[in-house]
Amino acid sequence: MNHPSGGGVPFVSKLSSVEKHIDNKGAQSSVAFIYQAKIAELLRNVTATWSKNLINHSFSITVENMKDDQNHYTCKIDLKAWQFWGKKGLKNLEVDGRRVDVFWDFRQAKFSSSPDPCSDYYVALVCEEEVVLLLGDLKNDALKRTRKKPSPAEATLLYKKEHVYGKKLFYTRAVLDESQKEHDVVIESSLSGPDDPEMWITVDGTMEIRIMNLNWRFRGNETITVNDVPVQILWDVHDWLFNSSGSSHGLFVFQPGPLDSEPNKHKNYSNNNTINEKKSKDLSQSALECYHILYAWKIE
Incomplete structure (x- = not known):
């Protein structure tokens, strides 16, 4: 399920405004x-x-x-x-x-x-x-x-938060299923050239998502399956395409588990503090409800 131009995933848009102060010159991965x-x-x-x-x-x-x-x-x-x-x-x-x-x-x-x-x-x-x-x-x-x-x-x-740096390729490891083993996740983009901007997301070497016309689909979400477990992948790469300040990042959230049908559920995740607060209260959560939040900083 996709939401072109950012519709339907407001928490990703709000979360992407967090930590804008990071300086690419320092390039500190964390x-x-x-x-x-x-x-x-x-x-x-x-x-x-x-x-x-x-x-x-x-x-x-x-x-x-x-x-x-x-x-x-x-x-x-x-x-x-x-x-x-x-x-x-x-x-x-x-x-x-x-x-x-x-x-x-x-x-x-x-x-x-x-x-x-x-x-x-x-x-x-x-x-x-x-x-x-x-x-x-x-x-x-x-x-x-x-x-x-x-x-x-x-x-x-509760959740994992990561900052990585790259030009076109970003790599991370994420727990996406009940095995509790980390999977290799690679995000690759092509933002310039004769074709429209595109983005690919692969898991363990298999391409799971290909986003064409990224100018129009810079925010959205899709659900993939990893070892029979549904995994929601949400993205916001607006700054990759439209931020000229030289300090642009894309935001990705990996959430194992079925797509939430509650229309207002995402309002709890408008920033890191509310994620923290919600998770603190939910003591009965399973390992599959752990989030992986990735800030992918594009450097020239």
Whole structure:
């Protein structure tokens, strides 16, 4: 189902206006995973962010402060290759008077083009004798080091937000079905030349969507199927075509699950804060309701 010229998907248009301040000269790619975990007796949003540019490579983890929306509890770790001594460590935060320990080990971590590691690492958050959030594939190593048991209230991934840079090609990894494995997603565009602007979206090497006449269909959505699971893909590439400021990005939202038939459902997603708020309240959501939000920044 498509909506030419932006009709029917107002939340994509509004969300695309978020974070316009990013400077392409810095070209800082970033990936943020927003979880919900029980910390200090409350369900809180925890954001794990990986950032990388030509100079810096870092990881930060932020725990929501329920009493102050502007000031949260944050731990930042430098991942520069020449600082091997910092690849394994421990820091602690005080969250509402409770101690939260952050353990990490990136000594053998393997990276690809994305700022976040592919394998061989862990990050563990410990609060009140329990591991409340565990990232990475070395989970046994993390439990052995922390000497704590996993929390019975397992953390839930709410959504993933990513910023990538490119000229015509943009690559990301997204969970799109019940396997919980990430699929390779490639977005390619042709905005100049003798033909009308076009865009292609492929999943695991198979072209799933081809958008012709992009000048008229710069906003819209379609539903594809990945391993028998319907996946909604929404896009807004207005700035790619009509923004001459040199700082243009396209917005893509990948949402596993059937197309929502409620006409006003999208109003809950007008910006990142309301996505955050809605997800915080929906404690019964399944893994298939996790969003992947991609900002694709076009550079010359």
